[in-house]
Amino acid sequence: MSTELHSADTPAVDLPRLNRSLWPAGKAPVRIVHLGLGAFHRSHQAWYTHQAGDAADWGIASFTGRRPDAALALAEQDGLYTVVERADGGDSFTVVGSIVEAVDGADVQRLAGLVAAPATAVVTLTITEAAYRVGADGQLDRTAADVVADLALLESGSGTPTTPLGRLVLALAARRAAGTGPLAVVCCDNLSNNGTVAHNAVVGMAGAWDQGLAEWIDGTISFVSTSVDRITPRTTEADLAAVRAARGYRDNSPVVAEPFSNWVLSGDFPAGRPRWEDAGAVFVDDIEPYENRKLWLLNGAHSLLAYAGQLRGHSTVAQALADPVCRRAVEAFWDEAEANLSGAEGAADLQIPAYRAALLARFSNARIAHHLAQIAMDGSTKLRMRAVPVLQAERAAGRSGAAAALMIAAWMDYSAAAAEVQDPLAADIAKANRLSGAERIQALLDLVDPALAGDTAVVDLMEDLCGTFAEPAVSP
Numbered sequence: 001m002s003t004e005l006h007s008a009d010t011p012a013v014d015l016p017r018l019n020r021s022l023w024p025a026g027k028a029p030v031r032i033v034h035l036g037l038g039a040f041h042r043s044h045q046a047w048y049t050h051q052a053g054d055a056a057d058w059g060i061a062s063f064t065g066r067r068p069d070a071a072l073a074l075a076e077q078d079g080l081y082t083v084v085e086r087a088d089g090g091d092s093f094t095v096v097g098s099i100v101e102a103v104d105g106a107d108v109q110r111l112a113g114l115v116a117a118p119a120t121a122v123v124t125l126t127i128t129e130a131a132y133r134v135g136a137d138g139q140l141d142r143t144a145a146d147v148v149a150d151l152a153l154l155e156s157g158s159g160t161p162t163t164p165l166g167r168l169v170l171a172l173a174a175r176r177a178a179g180t181g182p183l184a185v186v187c188c189d190n191l192s193n194n195g196t197v198a199h200n201a202v203v204g205m206a207g208a209w210d211q212g213l214a215e216w217i218d219g220t221i222s223f224v225s226t227s228v229d230r231i232t233p234r235t236t237e238a239d240l241a242a243v244r245a246a247r248g249y250r251d252n253s254p255v256v257a258e259p260f261s262n263w264v265l266s267g268d269f270p271a272g273r274p275r276w277e278d279a280g281a282v283f284v285d286d287i288e289p290y291e292n293r294k295l296w297l298l299n300g301a302h303s304l305l306a307y308a309g310q311l312r313g314h315s316t317v318a319q320a321l322a323d324p325v326c327r328r329a330v331e332a333f334w335d336e337a338e339a340n341l342s343g344a345e346g347a348a349d350l351q352i353p354a355y356r357a358a359l360l361a362r363f364s365n366a367r368i369a370h371h372l373a374q375i376a377m378d379g380s381t382k383l384r385m386r387a388v389p390v391l392q393a394e395r396a397a398g399r400s401g402a403a404a405a406l407m408i409a410a411w412m413d414y415s416a417a418a419a420e421v422q423d424p425l426a427a428d429i430a431k432a433n434r435l436s437g438a439e440r441i442q443a444l445l446d447l448v449d450p451a452l453a454g455d456t457a458v459v460d461l462m463e464d465l466c467g468t469f470a471e472p473a474v475s476p
């Protein structure tokens with residue numbers, strides 16, 4: 001399939017908007033429903049679907065989360081948008097056509113209709129790590145305010161759920177009622193064992209409303225685990241201008257991403273799936289080593305840079321990595337992570353030294369302005385996946401885990417210094433920061449992992465590590 005709207009022999013024209021009538025592949029029927037229409041979905045799952053050999057059979061209906069804006073902008077251009085692959089040496093442009101319907105997430109009726117449709121085979125999710133509302137025990141937090149509100153709505157049978165979980169549960173109830181059978185839910189958020197997390201969250205939410213539905217979901221719906229990877233900063237006005245300048249048409253929804261991308265999946269697709277392997281996706285039996293490699297080495301370093309880097313006055317990943325103090329902290333964390341990845345079964349396939357070298361190159365791509373403030377969000381959830389397992393493994397091996405602990409200590413210092421902390425636990429974080437000394441450390445740690453908070457040696461270690469990045473590297 002041609003992926004270029006304007007080939008070299010078609011001179012670029014100043015289109016008022018992207019226009020599907022010029023699109024060679026036409027419009028595929030909806031067989032995938034997505035929750036979380038954002039930049040990452042468009043640079044990753046939609047991009048893989050677009051490149052699949054059977055793309056003409058697999059259209060995506062993509063729903064936004066809290067706001068309708070992204071759907072409105074994309075619907076204006078009939079779902080078409082440009083992926084700008086931004087390498088050190090320059091940009092390349094692909095017009096992606098796999099999203100055939102862009103819908104406001106609040107349109108739960110449309111969501112339920114599409115999820116219940118016989119043709120729908122796959123539901124993909126990029127709803128953010130925090131949206132699963134799963135506590136440190138791995139189960140749905142039924143006391144979270146928005147979960148409580150959505151459960152009341154579901155029980156009353158009127159009103160529109162506001163959480164992605166509530167919306168999905170309602171849509172799955174419609175599928176059950178329609179008798180259209182099994183499908184696969186594919187979690188594409190950065191969580192360890194994300195298929196199980198999605199299962200626990202969805203079945204937990206359904207069970208609190210209707211036990212029969214929970215049992216049906218448990219026995220019918222396949223929850224696929226994945227490891228997803230492609231650095232995708234938020235789109236800026238400058239990106240819109242870059243597309244216009246280079247391609248000669250106006251796109252109000254382009255997405256900029258690094259050239260690298262990776263997708264590892266594990267699980268069943270009872271109603272079929274696109275041939276994502278044509279675009280490089282890999283299907284494995286045991287996803288855990290890949291997942292840990294990505295979550296610890298890439299996302300772990302990201303979080304460390306987000307907190308340490310901002311404390312030292314940096315604003316992007318590339319700037320923070322160029323600071324020797326931050327770079328040393330990342331390398332030390334990677335040493336600890338690597339020590340615990342290397343023992344895993346199949347670790348040789350992980351090629352960790354090459355993966356680390358590639359990460360340094362990817363993070364140093366200064367043409368990708370990946371803002372640390374974006375990565376810093378939802379720290380209490382992210383640290384559970386990125387720092388805690390390495391810290392626990394190091395301590396179980398009789399070592400201090402100081403480099404993993406430093407990531408958590410940097411988050412604590414950042415959470416006290418930042419003007420605004422975006423986190424589902426923001427109120428508890430602010431409360432903990434009003435304490436001091438070991439009490440503060442313990443209260444903050446309790447929000448990330450209660451078991452660690454109960455370990456006085458860990459609390460002492462964190463107390464020593466707080467303040468490590470107090471010295472700014474650059475004058476404000």
Ligand code: CS2
Nearest residue numbers: 228229230231299302374375
């Ligand atoms: C980042 C990720 O914002 C974050 O927390 O660590 O979004 C990261 O850029 C992606 O996982 C890369 O694949």
